[in-house]
Amino acid sequence: MKGNETASRFGKEQASMAAQWQEMRFGATTARVRIFDGGARTSTMPVVLYLAGGAFQQAEQRQGDLPVARRLAERGAFVMEADYAGSATNVFPEAMERMFDVLAGLNGCRKKFGGARSPLLIAGEEAGGNIAAGVALKARDQMPGELSGQVLLSPMIDPMMVSGSIRRADEIGMMGRWSDGWSRYLRAACGLFHPYAAPCRCTRLSQVAPALIMTADDDPLRDETLGYADRLLAAGTPVTRHVLPAGSGWAGLYSHDEGPWLDTVADAFSAFVHELKH
Incomplete structure (x- = not known):
């Protein structure tokens, strides 16, 4: 299916916020996606490819809503979650390659979802944040200037799992899950050192899309998240960082539980997009 045909089918789904999984084709790639769309169309509304967490271990599609994706759509974004x-x-x-193909497909028809001035963003949480960061690096290399921004929510980007904060993972029952997830995702040992697989090991971070990066003081992924933000900054990439205080309920990101932290994410996203447009 060509880009404009894909966009036409998506358009029929945009009238409501019902998020139903459907298969769509992007070039040679078929992906399962679902749409979060508030219905208020503007010529500059952001178009967002969103990647959920799950420690690289999902075996089936989630049936429930994705709180962050829904909230971003309520704030005026067109959000496509891809499986x-x-x-x-x-x-x-x-x-990662499949998600790059989806991003490239969105780029080719984003005017159908927003307008000529709609920024294109990729966003991800936890394991999805890893893939989002990897896709952003590949976009820098293969479609320079097309990706407007990246939103990384506690991205799971360090397969070595040696940061100081990661020791808190047992407190929320994630240490074994993350360790097993890394083993699954990095099936081939060479992936451990590939910058698209472990962005924290990338030695060339200049000219990557501007980043909004969020974590919390009691987040086990805090140190690797902030470490990546620091390295992007050092490479000259614009970065907006937000560190929520301990006790803010940030762990709800991993369990898809709603809480006041969602409003903080939505506010930060709105401000980030505003800066991208100006």
């Missing part, structure tokens, strides 16, 4: 975690493709490089 990178099919049972046979939730590994590197297949998962």
